[in-house]
Amino acid sequence: MTSSSPFTGRDLLCLRGGRLVFQDLDFTLAAGGCLTLVGPNGSGKSTLLRLMAGLLKPLRGTIAWDGVALAQDPEAHRARLHYVGHLDAVKASFTCREILSFWAGVRGVADRAAVDRALAAFAIDTIADVPGRFLSAGQRRRLSLARLVAAPAPLWLLDEPTVGLDRASVALLEGAIARHRADGGRVVLSTHIDLATPGGAVLDLAAFAPAEDDEDGAEDAA
Template identity: 60%
Template sequence: MTQFTGKDLLCVRGGRVVFTGLDFSVGPGGALVLIGPNGSGKSSLLRLMAGLLKPYAGIVAWDGEGIAEDPEAHGGRMHYVGHHDAVKPALSVHENVSFWAGLHGHVGTVDGALETLAISHLSDVPGRFLSAGQKRRVNLARVLAAPSPLWLLDEPTTALDKATITTLERQIAEHRAGGGIVVLSTHGEIPLEGAGVLELAHFQAGSGEIAA
């Protein structure tokens, strides 16, 4: 069975220990919700999981193989939604989404994804005219358009309205029902059935200072 795991992770940012001794493990259909106060390292952990950040110590692994061994393979099975929406002002919604879907080798699935997130009427509208919530939906449409087993969502509900949050919950449930894995950070807006919860405040280092 596919397992997405992290072992004994130590994260250091700017000479300060963000978290230490952190382990996690998620299996197919599983979900992990990261909670914790601001600055407790939710985003840093998601970036570690994505491979954008290298752990100071420890290893993040997919099926027992470290993700740093083959970053391209990890990129192919993973979607990362960060704080930025990566929407180009000069490209239409459809062009924006289909570019990213195309990088993952999917082209015909864009319309369906726009439909699901209720932005198909904006298909030809350039990115510069979108509101914050609409941009976030475009970013999420990118995830739906190219199916991948692992979703890493950093506060995905930011700027979304209630209806879209419900849609997102349903999509996450569907993704998990199909054997997908979701890791997301949140301040508590998304109830996920049977999800593991990781409280990052439990992994803070004592004094916080280490020798460089």
């Protein structure tokens, strides 16, 4: 996990629904690094995160981990990433613990203690046996974030992770990110609020937008 293999993107160009979202985009993320994506709505923050996750493919350019392009080994890449998107994947009839242990199990962690630690890390251990349908938006989001801690993976891709979180929970997230980075993990996140990421880099997507982008196009979530 503490390898120095860089996670890089080169010369990325992405087209969504016939519209050019960004072009000539480069990024590099070393172990322990953090990249915060900023930019107006529609500038492609979600799109870039989905490219990094391998859900989308760039029309031009390559994303590579340690020099190996994602397209060459998508399964290895999926095994090393966590993605937190707009949706929290919370089932109404399952308890927090069940949901979390399922997602940990999918990633090969069958350890009860790890799940309990993750629940505690985001202060949902008190509601661990509450079914998903009774959770508030903030609690759902925290449960979604707890996946990050339950099953370790070197790369975290977080799309607006702070939506619905109160100040205390944001602090928990900052702590989790800091610990993850101290262990050599990397984080890419997009956010609208100030999230403390000491020593992290900022990537302003507006700089890669094509010229004369005057549209009100909402950010592509789908």
